[in-house]
Amino acid sequence: MNAQPLPPPLCAQDYADLARERLDAATWAWLESGGADEITVRTNRDAYAGVRLRSRVLRPLAGAHTRLDLDGHALAHPILIAPMAWHGLVHPDAEQATALAAAATGTPFIVSAQSGTPVETLAALPGPPHLWFQLYAQTRREDTLALARRAVDAGARALVLTVDAPVNGVRNAEQRSGFHPPSHIRSVHLDGLSPAKARPTLPGGSPLFDSGLLDAAPTWDDVAWLRAQLPGTRLWLKGILDPDDARAAIGHGIDGLIVSNHGGRCLDTLPATLDALPGVAQAVDGRVPILMDGGIRRGTDILKALALGAQGVLIGRPVLHALAAGGAPAAAHLIQVLRGELEVAMTLTGCRTLADIGPDVLWDR
Numbered sequence: 269m270n271a272q273p274l275p276p277p278l279c280a281q282d283y284a285d286l287a288r289e290r291l292d293a294a295t296w297a298w299l300e301s302g303g304a305d306e307i308t309v310r311t312n313r314d315a316y317a318g319v320r321l322r323s324r325v326l327r328p329l330a331g332a333h334t335r336l337d338l339d340g341h342a343l344a345h346p347i348l349i350a351p352m353a354w355h356g357l358v359h360p361d362a363e364q365a366t367a368l369a370a371a372a373t374g375t376p377f378i379v380s381a382q383s384g385t386p387v388e389t390l391a392a393l394p395g396p397p398h399l400w401f402q403l404y405a406q407t408r409r410e411d412t413l414a415l416a417r418r419a420v421d422a423g424a425r426a427l428v429l430t431v432d433a434p435v436n437g438v439r440n441a442e443q444r445s446g447f448h449p450p451s452h453i454r455s456v457h458l459d460g461l462s463p464a465k466a467r468p469t470l471p472g473g474s475p476l477f478d479s480g481l482l483d484a485a486p487t488w489d490d491v492a493w494l495r496a497q498l499p500g501t502r503l504w505l506k507g508i509l510d511p512d513d514a515r516a517a518i519g520h521g522i523d524g525l526i527v528s529n530h531g532g533r534c535l536d537t538l539p540a541t542l543d544a545l546p547g548v549a550q551a552v553d554g555r556v557p558i559l560m561d562g563g564i565r566r567g568t569d570i571l572k573a574l575a576l577g578a579q580g581v582l583i584g585r586p587v588l589h590a591l592a593a594g595g596a597p598a599a600a601h602l603i604q605v606l607r608g609e610l611e612v613a614m615t616l617t618g619c620r621t622l623a624d625i626g627p628d629v630l631w632d633r
């Protein structure tokens with residue numbers, strides 16, 4: 269069969285098409301799949317499509333820019349790279365390619381606890397890249413703290429504790445694909461830490477509730493403990509959707525929140541992050557910065573997230589799509605494309621700076 273080569277990528281969807289063509293079916297299922305029936309994956313995207321923008325004309329736009337101060341970090345634009353496991357599954361240069369793309373585009377890269385490349389290696393790359401580090405609470409508190417200290421010592425400028433995935437979601441599409449990571453792909457930061465161990469359960473027992481696996485699931489007490497151990501470090505929580513959880517996080521001295529449903533990969537039928545964002549923003553009331561992720565594929569999506577209360581956004585799957593399609597240059601191009609689309613959207617809604625983006629850019633506000 270002589271398939272026509274795909275045209276050069278112009279937007280995030282073009283990179284998704286290229287990645288799908290290049291990756292084997294099981295890797296694609298790992299990357300792309302969501303929980304259960306993937307309703308939340310679709311809902312994340314549909315939410316942006318359901319919000320219409322309001323164009324404003326003839327406003328002065330000279331000196332327009334996308335700069336911001338995010339919790340003390342001076343950034344050129346409001347786009348960050350979401351933490352994602354195992355970039356080596358999609359490109360041999362793995363996280364090093366992502367970090368180079370991040371450095372080339374002035375984009376903070378949140379390195380996953382499940383990175384296949386040590387954070388020290390990434391921090392030593394030219395740029396140097398602006399790195400944050402994502403943590404999962406480990407079975408033993410000391411392991412979580414050691415991981416946190418290791419990342420900060422390597423130069424991570426903020427830590428992100430992901431709290432929405434104490435268990436894996438029911439990812440049927442990935443299960444059906446038969447996906448297993450090849451032996452050379454491992455989470456290098458977790459080497460030597462004690463993994464949660466399941467006790468054998470009696471006949472009729474539950475492999476989740478009766479196995480002791482949840483004994484180590486993190487609680488607000490663990491957040492309070494970690495916060496107290498890291499007084500000088502910026503600590504964010506990722507995976508907040510509920511306004512009460514947002515208030516609790518602020519009460520625990522958290523520096524910033526990431527509104528996220530894990531890209532629809534955990535609990536299916538959660539609401540779209542765009543729909544959860546206003547409630548969280550109202551509860552937070554400007555006390556800490558908010559980032560959000562989930563389904564962002566266009567500059568107009570970013571504009572809508574900022575209009576509803578986020579200071580910036582995380583990009584997940586599209587970064588891996590671009591990496592699969594062309595390594596570091598493609599990942600850098602993807603970020604430039606999204607930033608360029610945001611600038612066009614700002615121009616056409618009459619917004620000179622990010623501070624001008626508010627609910628009045630939305631038609632049905």
Ligand code: FNR
Nearest residue numbers: 299350351352353380430530531561562563584585
């Ligand atoms: C993720 N995500 C994730 N989150 C996290 O906190 N730690 C992790 O290791 C991972 N790993 C991971 C792997 C893959 C393949 C994907 C697609 C996602 C979730 C990620 O940070 C982010 O919340 C979502 O990907 C955002 O949604 P979009 O942009 O992918 O739609």
